[in-house]
Amino acid sequence: MNRMSDLIRVEVVYALPDRQELLRVELPAGATVRDAIENSGIRTKFPEIDLDGNKVGVFSKLVKLDVVLRDRDRVEIYRPLIADPKVVRKQRAAEGKAMKKGAGEYKGC
Amino acid sequence: MITAILIMALGAVILGAALGYASVKFKVQGNPLVEKIDAILPQTQCGQCGYPGCKPYAEAIAEGEADINRCPPGGMEGVRKLADLLGREVKPLDAEEKPKQVAIIDEQLCIGCTLCVQACPVDAIVGAAKQMHTVVASLCTGCELCVKPCPVECIHMERIVENIDTWKWKYPVFEIKRVA
Numbered sequence: 001m002n003r004m005s006d007l008i009r010v011e012v013v014y015a016l017p018d019r020q021e022l023l024r025v026e027l028p029a030g031a032t033v034r035d036a037i038e039n040s041g042i043r044t045k046f047p048e049i050d051l052d053g054n055k056v057g058v059f060s061k062l063v064k065l066d067v068v069l070r071d072r073d074r075v076e077i078y079r080p081l082i083a084d085p086k087v088v089r090k091q092r093a094a095e096g097k098a099m100k101k102g103a104g105e106y107k108g109c
Numbered sequence: 110m111i112t113a114i115l116i117m118a119l120g121a122v123i124l125g126a127a128l129g130y131a132s133v134k135f136k137v138q139g140n141p142l143v144e145k146i147d148a149i150l151p152q153t154q155c156g157q158c159g160y161p162g163c164k165p166y167a168e169a170i171a172e173g174e175a176d177i178n179r180c181p182p183g184g185m186e187g188v189r190k191l192a193d194l195l196g197r198e199v200k201p202l203d204a205e206e207k208p209k210q211v212a213i214i215d216e217q218l219c220i221g222c223t224l225c226v227q228a229c230p231v232d233a234i235v236g237a238a239k240q241m242h243t244v245v246a247s248l249c250t251g252c253e254l255c256v257k258p259c260p261v262e263c264i265h266m267e268r269i270v271e272n273i274d275t276w277k278w279k280y281p282v283f284e285i286k287r288v289a
Contacts, residue, residue, distance in 0.1 A: 013245065014235075015243035015244070020245040022248070057240075060236060060237050062237045076235045078240035080241060083218055083220060085220035092261065
């Protein structure tokens with residue numbers, strides 16, 4: 001089996017509140033996250049994407065740019081948070097609003 | 110004696126091979142009716158029917174366990190199509206019919222907790238831990254499942270207003286009249 005000649009199909013997505021792009025790319029097996037982003041042409045649509053600044057992931061899991069993709073993966077390019085999670089939590093506590101169910105699962109702070 | 114055993118063994122082999130071939134050749138993939146019902150359902154996987162998704166609801170309908178009027182996203186049109194397919198009576202929807210909506214995340218409040226991402230049945234939310242979460246509007250089915258899990262109440266639903274960008278041509282529905 002010559003697996004290296006197989007093609008994998010992945011999606012590359014970058015989302016702004018008012019505009020989201022979901023691009024499909026075909027790549028040779030063994031392609032990495034970086035290959036997918038470069039080949040999708042998403043950076044010409046959103047010049048602000050900076051592969052050193054924006055974190056990337058596959059289906060909500062942060063990954064490094066040199067991770068090898070699997071067929072049907074969705075490469076996601078993220079944007080940083082605006083709010084500071086700690087501040088939001090403090091504010092809500094001060095206003096007497098409870099963090100609802102599920103809040104305890106957040107391991108960020 | 111030996112001839113008899115050989116004949117029986119040969120018969121067993123031939124019949125076994127025939128059965129094996131038939132089971133591969135004439136394989137039925139599940140209940141075809143379930144597929145047809147599932148094709149009518151809107152695939153929002155929202156669970157408002159009381160079943161964990163559209164396919165389980167389709168299976169329940171096919172087995173006669175569930176009524177056909179339990180799917181709010183499908184609306185009355187969905188009920189009508191199901192009634193046509195199954196030869197059942199059209200019933201009024203067992204819930205309010207809601208206008209099409211899309212989830213919006215307030216970026217000023219999002220803390221990147223991924224709870225909404227996990228709740229979304231159609232992977233319409235892009236985001237990872239401590240990264241901004243964003244709804245991909247074209248994938249969002251408006252099922253509201255992401256609204257509740259958010260610990261900072263930063264998700265709200267917005268009605269999709271019909272304008273030139275969002276308007277979709279609706280298939281005309283022709284009533285087929287029986288000519289006596």
